[in-house]
Amino acid sequence: xxxxxxxxxxxxxxxxxxxxxxxxxxxxxxxxxxxxxxxxxxxxxxxxxxxxxxxxxxxxxxxxxxxxxxxxxxxxxxxxxxxxxxxxxxxxxxxxxxxxxxxxxxxxxxxxxxxxxxxxxxxxxxxxxxxxxxxxxxxxxxxxxxxxxxxxxxxxxxxxxxxxxxxxxxxxxxxxxxxxxxxxxxxxxxxxxxxxxxxxxxxxxxxxxxxxxxxxxxxxxxxxxxxxxxxxxxxxxxxxxxxxxxxxxxxxxxxxxxxxxxxxxxxxxxxxxxxxxxxxxxxxxxxxxxxxxxxxxxxxxxxxxxxxxxxxxxxxxxxxxxxxxxxxxxxxxxxxxxxxxxxxxxxxxxxxxxxxxxxxxxxxxxxxxxxxxxxxxxxxxxxxxxxxxxxxxxxxxxxxxxxxxxxxxxxxxxxxxxxxxxxxxxxxxxxxxxxxxxxxxxxxxxxxxxxxxxxxxxxxxxxxxxxxxxxxxxxxxxxx
Amino acid sequence: xxxxxxxxxxxxxxxxxxxxxxxxxxxxxxxxxxxxxxxxxxxxxxxxxxxxxxxxxxxxxxxxxxxxxxxxxxxxxxxxxxxxxxxxxxxxxxxxxxxxxxxxxxxxxxxxxxxxxxxxxxxxxxxxxxxxxxxxxxxxxxxxxxxxxxxxxxxxxxxxxxxxxxxxxxxxxxxxxxxxxxxxxxxxxxxxxxxxxxxxxxxxxxxxxxxxxxxxxxxxxxxxxxxxxxxxxxxxxxxxxxxxxxxxxxxxxxxxxxxxxxxxxxxxxxxxxxxxxxxxxxxxxxxxxxxxxxxxxxxxxxxxxxxxx
Numbered sequence: 001x002x003x004x005x006x007x008x009x010x011x012x013x014x015x016x017x018x019x020x021x022x023x024x025x026x027x028x029x030x031x032x033x034x035x036x037x038x039x040x041x042x043x044x045x046x047x048x049x050x051x052x053x054x055x056x057x058x059x060x061x062x063x064x065x066x067x068x069x070x071x072x073x074x075x076x077x078x079x080x081x082x083x084x085x086x087x088x089x090x091x092x093x094x095x096x097x098x099x100x101x102x103x104x105x106x107x108x109x110x111x112x113x114x115x116x117x118x119x120x121x122x123x124x125x126x127x128x129x130x131x132x133x134x135x136x137x138x139x140x141x142x143x144x145x146x147x148x149x150x151x152x153x154x155x156x157x158x159x160x161x162x163x164x165x166x167x168x169x170x171x172x173x174x175x176x177x178x179x180x181x182x183x184x185x186x187x188x189x190x191x192x193x194x195x196x197x198x199x200x201x202x203x204x205x206x207x208x209x210x211x212x213x214x215x216x217x218x219x220x221x222x223x224x225x226x227x228x229x230x231x232x233x234x235x236x237x238x239x240x241x242x243x244x245x246x247x248x249x250x251x252x253x254x255x256x257x258x259x260x261x262x263x264x265x266x267x268x269x270x271x272x273x274x275x276x277x278x279x280x281x282x283x284x285x286x287x288x289x290x291x292x293x294x295x296x297x298x299x300x301x302x303x304x305x306x307x308x309x310x311x312x313x314x315x316x317x318x319x320x321x322x323x324x325x326x327x328x329x330x331x332x333x334x335x336x337x338x339x340x341x342x343x344x345x346x347x348x349x350x351x352x353x354x355x356x357x358x359x360x361x362x363x364x365x366x367x368x369x370x371x372x373x374x375x376x377x378x379x380x381x382x383x384x385x386x387x388x389x390x391x392x393x394x395x396x397x398x399x400x401x402x403x404x405x406x407x408x409x410x411x412x413x414x415x416x417x418x419x420x421x422x423x424x425x426x427x428x429x430x431x432x433x434x435x436x437x438x439x440x441x442x443x444x445x446x447x448x449x450x451x452x453x454x455x456x457x458x459x460x461x462x463x464x465x466x467x468x469x470x471x472x473x474x475x476x477x478x479x480x
Numbered sequence: 481x482x483x484x485x486x487x488x489x490x491x492x493x494x495x496x497x498x499x500x501x502x503x504x505x506x507x508x509x510x511x512x513x514x515x516x517x518x519x520x521x522x523x524x525x526x527x528x529x530x531x532x533x534x535x536x537x538x539x540x541x542x543x544x545x546x547x548x549x550x551x552x553x554x555x556x557x558x559x560x561x562x563x564x565x566x567x568x569x570x571x572x573x574x575x576x577x578x579x580x581x582x583x584x585x586x587x588x589x590x591x592x593x594x595x596x597x598x599x600x601x602x603x604x605x606x607x608x609x610x611x612x613x614x615x616x617x618x619x620x621x622x623x624x625x626x627x628x629x630x631x632x633x634x635x636x637x638x639x640x641x642x643x644x645x646x647x648x649x650x651x652x653x654x655x656x657x658x659x660x661x662x663x664x665x666x667x668x669x670x671x672x673x674x675x676x677x678x679x680x681x682x683x684x685x686x687x688x689x690x691x692x693x694x695x696x697x698x699x700x701x702x703x704x705x706x707x708x709x710x711x712x713x714x715x716x717x718x719x720x721x722x723x724x725x726x727x728x729x730x731x732x733x734x735x736x737x738x739x740x741x742x743x744x745x746x747x748x749x750x751x752x753x754x755x756x757x758x759x760x761x762x763x764x765x766x767x768x769x770x771x772x773x774x775x776x777x778x779x780x781x782x783x784x785x786x787x788x789x
Contacts (some may be wrong), residue, residue, distance in 0.1 A: 027568045079542070100564030104625065107528055108581040109554040263542050354763045 013110050017118025025126050027089065037079065038081040040128040046073045047141035054146060071154055072143065072208045077138040078162035079201060081130035085166050085195060089123035089173035090186040093243060096457045098182055106240045115236045116174065120231070123170045131162050161204065164223040169193055171230035178238055179435065192362075215259065223247020226396070229364050237435055257380065260436055263444030266419060278452035282445055289417035289424075297413065300373035305387070313385045320391060329480040332468040346462035349408070353415045353454060357446065365416075365423025372416045376409075399476035402467035411457035418449040481506045481541060481633055481664035482527060487521050488535030490687075495520040495710030500536070504681075506632070509655065509665040511679035513672070515781055519688040520581030520668040524635045527666070528556045541632050545709055548739065554582065555629035558640055560669075571597060571621055574610060575628055583627040589628065596624040600650060615642040627658075634658060638669045652678060672773040681772070692780045700771050703779040706741040708769040709749065713737065714762030723755040733741045739769060761779040 010101035025031045048075055054066040096102040105115070135158065140149040150158075170194040173186075180186045207215045266281060277379075323330075351370065360368025379401060387393045424441040482504040489497040497519040504510045512520050525531040527540055529549035538545045541555035547655040565573060572593065579589030597603055605613060614620065619631040619642045626634065639655070640648035654676055659665060669675050675682055676696050681774055683693040701707075709728075713720060713736050721730060721738055727748045728740040749766060756763050 013581075018576070019575045021567075023573075024566060024568055095566075100562035100565075101566060102560070102564075103530070103560040104578070104622070105581075106530055107556070107558040107560065109550045109583070110581050111550060244525065244530055283716060292773075419645065470757065 003068055008228065009337050010111070010113055014117035014121055017105075017110065017115055019118070019123035019420070021122030022125055024473045026429070031084065031088065031126070034084055034131045035126060036252045038084070039134045041332060042080055043077045043134045043138035045142060046077050047071065050142060051145050052287065066371070068209045068211060070148060071150070071158070071213075072205060074135065074138060074154075074158050075161065075204060075208060077134045078131045078158055079165065081134050081171065082166040083129045084130070085123050085127035086169045086173050086190065089170040090190055091183055092123060092174055093120040093177040094180050094186040096165025097243070106244060108419065109160030113235060113236050116178075116235055118179060119177075120167075120170055120174055121243055123174065124166055124202040127164050129165065131166070132159075135159070135162070143264065155222065156214060160220045163215060163225050164220060165197065165200070168223055168230060169197055169228040171227055171234055175230065175234040175237055177233070178243060182433050191214060194231075195241045196362075197479075226364075247473060256436070257441045259446075260346050260444045264447055274448075275452060278448050282448050284450070285445065286414070286417045286421060286449065289365075289420040290413055291333070293372065293413040293416040296369050296416075297376045297409065300377040301380035301383075304377040304382075305384035305388045307377075308381050308388060312388055312457060326468075328474045330454075331474070345465050346459055348458065349411075349458045349462065350455070353411075353450070353458070356415065357419050357450075360419035360423045363423060365420035368416055368419040368423065372412045376412075395476055399473040400469065403469045403472055404461045407457045407461035410463060414457070415454045416451055418446040418454070422446045481508075482510075482538070482666065483537065483540075484523075484527065484538040484675070484765070487523070487526060487533050487538055489526060490534040495688050497526070498535075499684075500685070500688075500690050500694065502683055502690065504664040504666060506662040506664050506679070507659055507771075509659050509667060509679045511555065511675035512666055512668045512685060512687035513670075513675055513682060518685045518781075520685060521637060522688075524558070524666065524668060524687070527633075528558045528635055529553050530668055535695055548686030554629070555631050555633055556782075557626035557629065557634045559634075560627045560674065561625050561637040563619055563625075565610040565613070565618055565621065567609065569610055570608065571602065571606045571610065573622075573772040574621065575625060578625050584629055587736045592628055593624065596627055597621075598624055599654060600624065601647070616644055616647050616681050619643060620651070623654075632663055634663055635668075638670070639667060639670065640674060641669075648674075672777055684750045684777060686781045692776075696773055696776075699776045700778075701771070703776045704771050705741045707745055708739055708741050708771070709745060709752075709766060710737055710739045710769050711752065711766050712764040713756070716765055719759070720756060723752070723759055723761075725751050725755070725761060728752060732763045736764075 022441075050066070050070050053069050057065045093102065096105065139155075140152055143149075173190065176189045176192065177186045180181050180189060198256075204216070204219065207213070207219070214335075265274065266277045268277050356368035356371045360366070360372070383393050383397060386396055422442045422445070429458075482502065483517060484500055484502050487497060487500040490497065493554045500519075502510065512523065512678060514520050517769075524535050526545060527538055529545045529552040532546055539648060543551040543555070554684075559765055565775065566577075567763060569577070572590070573683060575593040576589055577583065579586070579593070584592075586648070597606055600623070602617060602624075605617055610618065610621065619639070623636070625649055626636070626709065627710050636655075640651050655665065667675065667678060682699060684691050684699075692702065694702065708731060711720075716735055717733055717738050721733065724730060724738075724740055725748060727744065728742045731741055732738045740752075743766070753763060753766060
């Protein structure tokens with residue numbers, strides 16, 4: 001993959017690819033018709049809807065509904081045309097393969113970056129142009145019909161959201177298109193883009209009806225980050241050879257198992273040598289991710305304590321004296337100090353780690369990191385509240401958290417690091433191997449860390465949490 | 481101009497090409513023959529830096545195909561097996577797009593494009609959209625695309641496969657012209673007559689391995705043995721067979737003709753003629769028996785590789 005160093009020449013090369021495709025799109029009535037409808041007719045319909053809604057709610061003295069509906073429709077008017085970019089992007093490489101025009105294009109001196117970015121630009125420019133035009137038509141209608149003008153900040157937010165959403169969808173779709181052999185296969189895999197984007201739109205709608213427009217900035221930041229990761233992922237995965245060499249999409253389970261097994265065993269001949277490999281080879285490979293997780297958990301604790309300052313718990317909720325006095329009885333009542341208690345704690349933690357793995361696998365590991373940060377943040381929040389009322393925080397932590405946290409936090413850091421690595425494999429895969437091989441290898445690495453380190457650490461942590469922590473808590477806090 | 485040494489390509493354990501070594505000099509045409517799936521297209525794709533070799537090394541126009549792919553692609557004109565065109569475009573737009581991709585000024589693209597379009601008889605069709613072109617016209621336009629940047633190396637996969645005889649003749653003439661311009665050409669073809677007519681050397685590839693390479697006469701000698709001569713007489717051949725010298729081995733005979741093989745026709749044929757004249761046999765003709773490249777090809781692709789090279 002050529003770097004982006006020679007940016008002007010890359011932009012020129014990308015534009016050569018994009019301009020041809022755009023010209024082609026503008027000759028295709030199947031693309032032009034929906035764009036025209038969504039650009040002109042749909043905004044007018046939304047305009048009519050907005051005016052009718054405003055008149056209706058004005059009758060019943062509920063103007064807030066109209067106030068929220070108009071910006072929401074502004075977002076919808078911008079989103080609908082960009083949905084076409086997904087169709088165009090899915091067709092980019094897979095379509096050229098089907099039409100047999102890909103090889104002459106790949107035989108040109110255009111670099112992989114120029115081809116990839118050119119295809120992205122081609123999928124973005126017409127739908128985005130239509131989206132901006134649609135927003136303009138909608139706003140013009142509102143200005144003329146209702147005298148409503150959009151606040152500049154809201155307009156900027158919708159403009160940015162529309163743009164980054166389009167980039168995210170297109171970047172994801174171009175990755176899919178470059179990894180599939182047919183448009184049909186690309187369309188089937190498009191669910192990986194459509195489902196998260198539809199959830200995102202639902203979230204944006206809730207935020208807009210709730211009127212918390214500031215949250216939209218965070219969405220813009222999050223989506224921009226996702227766009228950067230997806231574009232980076234696409235650039236890494238784009239490979240002329242893969243595009244030409246892949247003839248059919250087949251599921252080769254035998255090959256998958258062989259690849260996974262080979263990476264999982266990593267040359268081990270006995271349990272001892274496997275374990276030694278996990279410690280000596282897998283752990284060092286995770287060091288950057290481990291550092292990221294450690295920093296993230298520390299930040300979560302700090303944010304938790306900061307939240308305690310801004311939003312302290314009411315003193316009436318903190319019956320600390322009473323709680324300390326009844327600590328032993330409360331533990332007995334929960335029935336936690338038992339074998340079944342250990343099993344409950346252990347499986348609960350394991351479930352959390354598996355859930356984080358699944359969610360992290362689809363989100364570059366981001367959701368996994370957030371999930372691991374949450375409990376640490378809550379601990380920080382309670383610690384901050386205790387500090388605010390002058391309670392000895394360290395004693396509480398030593399009594400209630402520290403004994404099992406000595407094992408649980410390393411387990412969380414290792415699990416999070418392994419998930420992060422698995423999630424990031426599509427962004428920066430090892431060179432010279434296919435995406436499938438890279439992903440299976442990362443999955444095997446994840447399994448090695450989980451089975452070799454995380455699960456034993458969680459088991460020990462659960463045992464301490466059940467059998468040691470309560471006793472220590474009673475000893476240190478209730479003074480019995 | 482093209483130098484490949486021990487070139488190999490594996491696809492998930494399948495050896496598409498193995499230990500392939502070829503050289504093509506400037507002004508030389510090499511025909512690459514072989515059955516479907518033999519590895520011709522894979523070889524061409526490696527030489528045009530579309531596929532990375534798994535083994536060996538190839539230098540094309542002075543650049544290593546694995547190290548400097550962009551430079552190689554800049555200097556190679558590739559006519560692909562499938563020349564899918566952009567069907568909504570017209571010829572001018574199509575060539576303009578590829579001209580820009582190769583970094584050519586628009587004026588140069590226009591001038592060269594028009595000249596080749598005229599050479600290949602596409603001028604009338606030029607204003608039409610490419611979707612309306614016949615198969616042969618599409619192939620010719622794809623060839624124009626491959627020639628547009630005047631590459632020193634041309635890799636042509638089945639250059640005349642979809643053309644009518646007149647168009648194919650036109651293209652062959654153009655290939656001859658390109659050879660005189662000191663370009664190195666590799667032509668992959670199943671048309672053995674075309675290969676023999678155009679190529680200085682012929683390489684036969686089977687199951688990814690090069691099984692024969694050389695000039696047509698050289699390959700015939702290797703695969704079909706010594707040349708065979710046919711002597712036609714004005715009368716019955718009775719008595720004439722005994723006049724053949726020891727260096728001429730009789731292979732077959734008819735009522736008024738005999739055929740013999742000889743390693744050195746230049747030396748043996750005059751001896752045969754003078755012996756016939758001395759014995760009073762009237763000689764109608766003495767000519768070599770035509771041996772086709774097809775026979776060579778069938779022998780080569782049907783024989784174990786190790787015995788042929």
